[in-house]
Amino acid sequence: MSDHIQQQALPSNPGIEIIPLGGVGQFGGNCLIIKDLESNKSLAVDCGARFLGPEGHGYRFGIPPIEFFKGLGQDFLGFAITHGHEDHIGALPFAHEVAPAPIWAGPFTGEMIRKKFQRKHFSPPDIRTIAPNNAISVGPFQLKWVTVNHSIPDAYTLYVQTPAGALVHSGDFRLELNPTLGPPTDFSTLSKIGDQGVLCLLSDSTLAGAPGKNPGERSVVAPTQKVFESSPGRLFVATFATHIQRINTIAECCRTYGRKLSILGRSMREKVQMAQQKGMFNLGDVWEKPEAHLLRAPQEQCWLLTGSQGETGSALWRLSEDRSTIKHLDENDTLLVSARVIPGNERPVAALLDKIADRGVKIFDGRDGRHVSGHGHREDMAALIRATKPKFFIPLHGGVQQLKAHKNLGDELGLSNVQLLELRNGEKLRFDGNGGTTHEVRVPLPEPWVNDEEVNPAPFETVFARSRMSQAGVLLGFLSPGKDQIRLEGRALGATDFSPLLNNLGQQMTDYLMEHYDLPYDEMNKKLCRMVNKTFRQQHKNSPFFILV
Incomplete structure (x- = not known):
């Protein structure tokens, strides 16, 4: 699907692309790629983990598709980090391993990243400490970190000047002007950035459904x-x-x-x-x-x-x-x-x-005012939109409901349908040199899952097997050297008459193998799996996971 939107003419330039690799359409794993199409240089804003619940079956968290970073090659410039929460830095060691490049972060965040690499025994990264409101050039981009208040020190909104125009990436923020500790949100600088012209605001949507202002x-x-x-x-x-x-x-x-x-x-x-x-x-x-x-x-x-x-x-x-x-x-x-x-x-x-x-x-617990979030409510979000005055607006960081609520807020503030853009993980949005946009929908890359230091780039087959084993047990089939006999061992959960059923199944399999011992392994495995499923499901709801050895 493509739709082209023409705005006022700008100097001719191939433009830029932005591609969210995580955090847009689901919570966690926040990562956004910004690519300059003229030089082919690209930059990542944050690279976080997405924590898994029971559905992980042993995997602890998901990470952005690190194979994508490999494809960027030598044109990948590095990682610009907004703050040190795990959903923004948790995947850095794994992404940096396949795409070793500089990491720009504040002093507290940089120290957190350094210790994370040490604990996981990864090669030490090149961490470059930034200072608030101090612009630095990174390839075709100019970056400036603007202080915001959040539930962690050293949090920033990232201001990115690109050949196609200026981007504002909010990071996680609340517009707290009188904090108990640390600096307030630098609303003055954000307003000045808005006065200079902002092509696109990309903003955190976590609490887009929360009315009023975050009380701080x-x-x-x-x-x-x-x-x-x-x-x-x-x-x-x-x-x-x-x-x-x-x-x-x-x-x-x-x-x-x-x-x-x-x-x-x-x-x-x-x-x-x-x-x-x-x-x-x-x-x-x-x-x-x-x-x-x-x-x-x-x-x-x-x-x-x-x-x-x-x-x-x-x-x-x-x-x-x-x-x-x-x-x-x-x-x-x-x-x-x-x-x-x-x-x-x-x-x-x-x-x-x-x-x-x-x-x-x-x-x-945290009710009755004993806890307050580090994320802005709707009035905080509205204040950022008003301050930056963007030509285009893209909600980030949240599930689909939060993204849509944030988009609706932009509509309430007078932004047109042309200005309000929606993305999902893996989709690509191009801002061309004439101020127009092209939106490409594509199939996202699979999300790798991590257990300790093991990264599984396509975990769903493993997760299916673990889920099946946890619900119904596992059955091992040991083939004889001649592949004409089989010995079964294992446990079927919920099967009260397991031994007679196993003996009967083993005899059926041996009878079959006596006639088909020369079948290719994959075909033999599929046939035996079907026999296990049919035999158990005649008497029980679930069939154990079968492994042919």
Whole structure:
């Protein structure tokens, strides 16, 4: 499908292409390619992971199709990073391995990326530290990072000047002008960029359905203080390791209510140490090591933990399983889950909190103002559209419902159908040298899935097999050297008369093989699979996954 839209004439130029590889039409895995058609040079904005739930069957997260980066070859210039959340940097080690190129990021984000590469034992990347509002040239592009407020330090909107016109990539943002920690969103610079002319705004859609304006981190302080006031014993606070503003809010409450603070969880200790080294805040007067914290009276203890998403092995999970250095939880303890539950994590979070509640622990979640998102609401989004005054507008970062809600917001603000553009992962949009657009719909590349360091570029056959085995069991068929006999071993879940059925099936297969021992392996395997399915489904709902050895 193509549609051409002609605008006012610009100097003749082949133009640019933008191609989202992730994060557009589904949450996570954010990655956008910007390609200059005259020089053939391209740049990636972010390269994140998409976390998987039970549907992963052992795979932890999906990543953008890294084979695409191979195809860019020597014309690929590098990665421009907006901030350090996993859905924006989690795939970098894997993409960088096939396309080793510079990574531009802020100082806090750059340190996070460096440690990520070290932990995964990848080759050290060439990380180039940027400064806010300091323009740099990268091939045919000029890049400028503009400070915005988000739920992690060092977050930026990216301003990209291209031969076809200026692009604004919002990153993740909220228009908070009076934060509790760190700089506010630089709305003045964003407005000046809009006055200079913006070809296209590409903007985060995560909370496009949320009315009003994001109230900001300061709104969380009073509800959090109420939790401190109502907690007579030990207080445990689970939040995101990178949410330095929230950690600072908890530290300030500790100072106010006479508690000290200690941290459980490697990831959180690492991020807090990094933030202090970068001069973002200082916990020196309130923080102490766990060994010293354990000696304090319960009403003086406040523990920061990872595990707000119910992650197995996290500090909160270990605490619930009595695998922590802290004494058993009891009815005098309080837990504040100072975070939202990321979609897909509802079941593990509920199971974990049920286990903790069964100990008598009083639990507060993120409702009633105790948590606020780092993403802008509709008024934040509208303010960015008004400030940048784009000729074209493309919603990014969200599921289809969020993208459409964001597009509708643009319509409410007076943008025409010509100006409002929609993309999905793998689609290509060209801005030509005369100000027109061409939209090409194509079949997206498969999303690779990752388990530890193993990358499966086409995981669905493996996932199907694992799903089948988890639901119905597995059956192994061992062929004799002459391929005329077979021995069956395994387990069929839900089959109460498994042994007689297996004996009968084995005899059927042997009878068949006696006459067809010379069949090619693939044909023999298909025939035996059909026999397994037919035999089991005559008596049971499911048939075990069959593997011919």
